Amino acid sequence: MNQDQYAWAAPPPSYHDFTGTGAGASRPPASRTEHPVDTKEDFQDAGSAAGLPQLPGYSTYTVEFAKGSFHMDYLIKDDADKPFLYVDNKAFPSTFRGGRPDVIVHEGGDNTGPIVFASRSNIIGNCHELCFGDPAISSRFTELKLKNWVSLTTTWSPPDSEKKYKFERMYGKEAEALGGRKTSLLSLKLTDVENGEIMATYLNDGFQTWRKAGTYQIKHNPAIGDEWDKWVICVCGVLTEKERRSRRWRSHGGGGGP
Template identity: 85%
Template sequence: MNTEDQYAWAAPPPSYHDPTGPSASRPSTSQNEYPVDVKEDFQDAESTTGIPQVPGYSTYTVEFAKGSFHMDYLIKDEMDRPMLYVDNKAFPSAFRGGKPDVIVHEGGDNTGPTVFASRSNIVGNCHEICFGDPTVSSRYTELKLKNWVSLTTTWSPPDSEKKYKFERIYGKEAEALGGRRTSMLSLKLTDVETGEIMATYLNDGFKTWRRAGTYQIKRNPDIGNEWDKWVICVCGVLTEKERRSRR
């Protein structure tokens, strides 16, 4: 069994910038099983942010942005470098003349180029998402929840017919991957055809003062960095909907 197969169940990921990152030896596991000792096995292979690493995966942390009055977020890579800034507007699109209420910027603040935008409805389970700057491109597509309770929806990357499924994880499933059992804001992304877990978002809740959660994303050589950005943006829309509904 090769190294990639060993980690097909999406254990905590490796350094995105070091393809030769540390490896570990584990017994084989099916794609839908989650070892309860994941954190213990990888304590000695940590990134600069303290996240365990596994070959073939990328790690991104989500922090609450400083000075934000309506829950903006800063996405950082495992070297603690700002990558994306999530600007969450205080009111949904319907109250803002149809303008996006979630805008993702390149870099560490809201002055960078826009790479993603979303418009949400007051009622219903539908979002409109746009990869790129909506002031330049009107390429909005529909993202509709199949099940609001489980946050389940299917999604295809731009210019692709391949289907992926987002769904909520909690309890033992979330805990096995390093998340909180009681959090309702953790998600996983699976390949609809194979059932393989391609990414997870683990919500930290109040475990730390600054950090909101952690993304674990399997590398996609065919798409590269864009794949990571797409996963982060779509997952962020789903968790933001849940957060707003609770608020």
């Protein structure tokens, strides 16, 4: 693939751009009390994302680990169990890929379908560059910056829209009430900033099954149509992937892959 096609992605920043002292210094101090920690015993929690009811006015999508993928590609299926999106999740972040996208989302069931989204991220720092559409031809670019790294909180406006939405992590009783695992740190909700209405949820499955990663429930948005579901899934996916990679980085003492 021609790297010039991705001119929208600026040269990757160095670790010192964020910290001045090295890669690990940009993270806030880890809290031992703010969030629970996943354990093997938690895998049997009641209230799994599996078997969620079909809510009127909402679309449901399941996220599965793609077959034959050693670096965590995902297959997203609709409520009829048909492939909807394929997430080509590169083994290394853009920092180590010359600034090229490290998450590329295709329509359909594999990585040969049309590109609908791409993201350039760094394993450190709170900023991501997003492209809605194929970065070789799309003009819809935006920057996504976490307002709070610990809670994964950020605001977001869909392309060509001024309306504000907020992503934030949910856990504990709130996640459990919606059918998720209360101890998972990879469940998110999307709310309308203006009225506080929950527009979408992603409930992490927490490795309760070998195939399933989680479930989306997304409220219909007639003003945007089917593109709304794609955008919500893609932006939410960038946030959860940021957390998954960061946890793996920490587990390797700052020296492993994403």
